[in-house]
Amino acid sequence: MLADYTRSFGNYIADPDGNKLLDVYAQIASIPLGYNNPALMKAAQSPEMVSAIINRPALGNFPSHDWANILETGILKVAPKGLSQVFTAMAGSDANETAYKAAFMWRRQRDRGGPAVEFTEDEMQSAMNNQAPGASQLSILSFKTAFHGRLFGSLSTTRSKPIHKLDIPAFDWPQATFPQLKYPLEDYAEENAKAEADSLAEVEDLIKNYHVPPCAVVVEPIQSEGGDNHASPEFFRGLRAITKKHGVLLIVDEVQTGVGATGRFWAHDHWGLPTPPDIVTFSKKAQTAGYYFGDPSLRPNRPYRQFNTWMGDPARALLFRAIIDEVQRLGLVERTAEVGDYLYGRLEALAAKYPGEFRNLRGKGMGTFIAFDSPRRDAFLAKAKRFGVNIGGSGQSAVRLRPMLIFEKQHADILLNAFEKIVTTWDQ
Structure with missing residues (x-):
């Protein structure tokens, strides 16, 4: 995926066609504060x-x-x-x-x-x-x-x-x-x-x-x-x-x-x-x-x-x-723990609603470092982009969540809504 980093901001990554995707892959878990973070821009422009x-x-x-x-x-x-x-x-x-x-x-x-x-x-x-x-x-x-x-x-x-x-x-x-x-x-x-x-x-x-x-x-x-x-x-x-x-x-x-x-x-x-x-x-x-x-x-x-x-x-x-x-300054580690608990709880409900689609849910109490196994993992990852989400996998069948530390409950709701759309539209 080619990215346009001049138009990417916060939790969202943009492509050259103007699409913006909620990014819970975050450059293979390496972006802490989102794209074009103002505090990091200020540090980058310092004489030091x-x-x-x-x-x-x-x-x-x-x-x-x-x-x-x-x-x-x-x-x-x-x-x-x-x-x-x-x-x-x-x-x-x-x-x-x-x-x-x-x-x-x-x-x-x-x-x-x-x-x-x-x-x-x-x-x-x-x-x-x-x-x-x-x-x-x-x-x-x-x-x-x-x-x-x-x-x-x-x-x-x-x-x-x-x-x-x-x-x-x-x-x-x-x-x-x-x-x-x-x-x-x-x-x-x-x-x-x-x-x-x-x-x-x-x-x-x-x-x-x-x-x-x-x-x-x-x-x-x-x-x-x-x-x-x-x-x-x-x-x-x-x-x-x-x-x-x-x-x-x-x-x-x-x-x-x-x-x-x-x-x-x-x-x-x-x-x-x-x-x-x-x-x-x-x-x-x-x-x-x-x-x-x-x-x-x-x-x-x-x-x-x-x-x-x-x-x-x-x-x-x-x-x-x-x-x-x-x-x-923002207490982002503590916030990540709180948001992670919320996200995990909502994923548990989703797994109960759609048996077999979100298997072996794991990462409870581990912030947003959450994963589950999908029976159609590669198709799941590809289809996520259709619904505005950039996400990655690991191992043979895992879908791994790697949100940034600025990921909030509102972003979790967007993500979960996309997940539900993915598993209810396999034949579409």
């Missing part, structure tokens, strides 16, 4: 932004004099609990890729006896030949139907669709089964609890016995590209306990779930963890990218170990700061 755009620095070598302040008043202002440091990046795949590198460096430093221990000559020479001991024989454990990006490391942990991975060499890294919950949850409590327990047992077995030992486990709070798959807070608390028990890092991939969409700023805030994740990656609605961490030993112990020319983008960090200010 102009300087950041035209003088884009190689941040690892020549950060601007105010870079620390930009981080402290923006990205670090909303750091997850217990994670006070950040490494900036350029995109979600990049955020995960650098987080994996940090995990490998951390583990090997620990094995050597600490960051002050020098590399051996054998390590340095073998690394140049992609061989051990310099190239570590370690892995990142991910889950089936996960999506973590399309670079080589992140793609090796992506398991959502074959088309993402075909023809690309991949690392021999382990995957565990993500719990496949049945809905409605209250009708399958015992079966779902067993599915989660079995998954956790598989994770622990892989950590202990996989032939390329995992140094970290990466997980999405809600598997997004893989079909909007959920698990309970108890499952994630169990995952945190297992990783702690075995000295393995827990990386939470909040690229798609972060920045308010679930009714909390970070989706993992729903879990009630006794200790925070080791690393949290972010991008999309933040309009910038990177990973948060707390343990100082996750910092690279030598210059240029974790490095590229840009290492992020000050212009995008400034944009995220403006997004944060607007989200907090």
Whole structure:
């Protein structure tokens, strides 16, 4: 779909023919405040932004004099609990890729006896030949139907669709089964609890016995590209306990779930963890990218170990700061939680009215991060445009809702009206 962004505004995306569609796909969940938001326009026109755009620095070598302040008043202002440091990046795949590198460096430093221990000559020479001991024989454990990006490391942990991975060499890294919950949850409590327990047992077995030992486990709070798959807070608390028990890092991939969409700023805030994740990656609605961490030993112990020319983008960090200010000023996270409850309740009624059309409705209590399965999913998505809605799918059969944080109850009513029209006009 070609879009005319000069005529797109708020929750609506326009095309060159003059059509305007309610956009609940939001550039694959990456637009936080709607199109042509006035507060972001103002930030984009500031002298600070102009300087950041035209003088884009190689941040690892020549950060601007105010870079620390930009981080402290923006990205670090909303750091997850217990994670006070950040490494900036350029995109979600990049955020995960650098987080994996940090995990490998951390583990090997620990094995050597600490960051002050020098590399051996054998390590340095073998690394140049992609061989051990310099190239570590370690892995990142991910889950089936996960999506973590399309670079080589992140793609090796992506398991959502074959088309993402075909023809690309991949690392021999382990995957565990993500719990496949049945809905409605209250009708399958015992079966779902067993599915989660079995998954956790598989994770622990892989950590202990996989032939390329995992140094970290990466997980999405809600598997997004893989079909909007959920698990309970108890499952994630169990995952945190297992990783702690075995000295393995827990990386939470909040690229798609972060920045308010679930009714909390970070989706993992729903879990009630006794200790925070080791690393949290972010991008999309933040309009910038990177990973948060707390343990100082996750910092690279030598210059240029974790490095590229840009290492992020000050212009995008400034944009995220403006997004944060607007989200907090308007209470948009709290509003998203309220609107999400309203939308979910109305969808429940619609599912009851049209049995079989809105299957496995999920995302209750998770803001507007809601999905359902459609028996004619691809036709559903295509037909939605006829009724003025731009929407996306995930997995094999899911219709996923990814409204912006400015989505309100009136927009929910418009959306639900379109849904009803879709399922009552299949033969038209």
